[in-house]
Amino acid sequence: IATAAVQEDVDVVGLSILSGAHMTLFPRVRALLADAGRPDILLTGGGIIPEEDAAALEQLGVGRLFGPGTPTGDLISYIEQWAAEHLKD
Numbered sequence: 063i064a065t066a067a068v069q070e071d072v073d074v075v076g077l078s079i080l081s082g083a084h085m086t087l088f089p090r091v092r093a094l095l096a097d098a099g100r101p102d103i104l105l106t107g108g109g110i111i112p113e114e115d116a117a118a119l120e121q122l123g124v125g126r127l128f129g130p131g132t133p134t135g136d137l138i139s140y141i142e143q144w145a146a147e148h149l150k151d
Contacts, residue, residue: 064094067103073149074141077107080130084111088124096123104144108132 067075075095079087088105095103101123108128111119116127126140 063091064098064100067095068098068100072103073145074104074106076137077105077109079107079109079111082110084109084119084127085115088119089122092123102148104141104148106137106140106144108137 063075063077075091077087077091088107092105095101095105104125105123106125106127108130110130111127119127125144128137128140
């Protein structure tokens with residue numbers, strides 16, 4: 063995921079994790095993006111993630127996380143707001 067994100071020069075990576083592996087996968091992708099010199103890429107996503115885990119992931123640099131049933135418009139709004147604040151034309 064991180065290699066493809068860097069190769070394609072993306073601004074955002076979104077992971078959907080319903081398996082319970084969020085405390086493994088989000089930190090690993092965050093670390094790999096940083097190791098590849100792209101800590102600036104927004105890492106966001108969703109799944110069944112307890113609030114305390116979401117807070118811990120936020121401390122590691124993961125963006126906002128969304129639960130099941132979140133309207134797609136909420137994700138779009140979040141990414142658009144993040145882009146407006148972090149990306150330059």
